Ligand SMILES: Nc1ncnc2c1ncn2[C@@H]1O[C@H](COP(=O)(O)OP(=O)(O)OP(=O)(O)O)[C@@H](O)[C@H]1O
């Protein structure tokens with residue numbers, strides 16, 4: 001039998017296989033639709049929160065442009081963290097060290113800026129003769145420190161074949177300890193106010209807060225990387241099936257190290273944001289950053305099992321906790337309820353993710 | 362069927378040994394793959410066929426023995442290394458990434474990258490990838506409507522066809538196929554074997570593992586029988602009888 005004959009037989013027997021059967025019909029009703037589409041689901045939650053707080057806040061201040069931009073500003077740091085986390089979770093990894101790495105990176109950065117900015121007496125008086133140099137060095141140190149911790153995480157995960165959950169839990173403690181040792185748990189004094197006036201509290205065209213602009217540009221870039229480049233494809237391939245990625249000739253270990261370094265570098269950028277927004281370190285804060293970033297990513301439709309990830313979804317996901325916190329403050333309610341709400345939403349998101357996986361396998 | 366002649370050897374495995382803990386999966390296995398030739402590797406479950414294949418394609422490291430590619434001794438470090446040597450494999454478990462699309466799976470590890478500044482960022486040329494995927498699957502009689510569907514949504518047979526298409530598409534020296542038609546219906550497997558013959562006719566060395574021995578006798582040029590971690594004999598597929606092969610697999614002494 002020749003190939004052509006076989007094909008003929010096959011065609012005659014109607015055996016010609018077809019890949020990509022028509023999409024199953026969408027069931028009627030928005031509830032069914034919502035269950036199918038993550039973006040719709042997050043969008044609905046965000047709109048619901050906006051409407052709710054918009055209606056109940058005095059003079060509807062919650063939905064005024066000013067307040068919405070404040071929400072964006074407050075979300076900008078978690079956005080950076082969520083972008084890196086989207087790649088890691090997409091590759092079926094996790095990083096629990098980001099919150100405390102951020103503190104360590106900001107401490108090292110602040111100390112660099114203060115040390116290079118001028119003499120001890122000068123900086124104590126608020127004079128910084130070498131401001132530009134000091135800030136540049138501070139940014140490099142923050143990103144370098146973050147990337148360094150990421151490199152450590154990546155090497156421990158790949159070289160020692162340890163689970164990233166445990167590795168980053170451990171390095172999280174180490175980073176926190178080192179930050180507290182270096183500062184005796186007190187914030188680094190004399191961080192220049194110019195960081196705040198020039199960036200942290202400044203607005204692009206007088207409207208959009210700079211940190212939000214930077215976070216959105218970074219997000220746009222990495223959305224593109226995930227969707228359009230080999231790096232993004234391989235990230236998801238590793239998360240989908242590590243074995244398949246290895247067999248396809250991908251250097252999985254090297255790729256994972258890159259992902260942890262990327263996460264760390266973004267932590268470094270978030271650390272710079274921290275200094276610029278507060279004109280200070282925040283060594284007792286960031287306790288909930290891990291939760292916020294991971295929740296944002298998972299709520300945004302990235303699968304904890306890896307292989308499916310969405311930078312856009314993660315961005316939307318970051319808004320939910322920030323909107324809750326902001327709305328509760330406006331309502332003069334303890335903002336701490338947001339953590340409870342985020343925890344509940346995270347469990348729901350993970351549950352839906354799991355259900356989706358079980359249905360499709 | 363006449364064997365494709367040629368003293369040239371694409372891949373020669375000699376004395377391959379592999380332990381899994383106390384289990385001796387391979388105890389000095391020998392195998393020769395020649396360009397243009399289809400070699401069927403048969404043997405009972407657990408005989409070591411998959412393990413031997415994985416060693417040749419770099420997915421496992423042997424404990425002992427030698428591999429030669431075109432008569433050069435090579436220590437195959439990884440599947441990537443094997444790919445560089447032109448050796449591609451259809452694994453028994455297919456090794457596809459279920460969340461990635463059909464086209465992305467076909468190109469995984471060999472992505473088509475755009476030129477210019479986009480090349481620097483590794484921007485994928487999905488248009489070209491789709492065209493080639495459609496063609497590669499078309500050669501296996503698979504008509505693709507939507508190359509963006511995740512592989513998770515394909516039937517078992519479609520996945521297997523994709524894995525076969527991928528290996529044949531990239532191989533330049535040899536294709537190793539571990540039960541490539543186990544999930545396929547009769548028509549589809551007929552097409553796969555015709556494609557395999559066409560690939561061999563182009564000069565590829567082909568190794569096929571299958572439990573479908575009658576089929577192997579008609580498709581393959583040579584047939585190698587494995588038992589307990591060794592290749593006990595290699596015969597001309599045209600000259601051997603089914604009963605003899607089965608007897609060899611099960612350990613009966615057969616007059617050659
Ligand atoms: N990763 C592994 N760890 C431990 N033992 C293994 C592993 N892979 C294979 N084995 C064992 O090695 C032996 C040979 O296995 P192999 O998969 O090569 O057999 P096979 O000939 O391909 O069988 P089958 O026809 O069932 O596919 C078996 O006893 C198997 O249980």
Ligand SMILES: [Mg+2]
Pocket residue numbers: 410411412453539
């Ligand atoms: Mg096997």
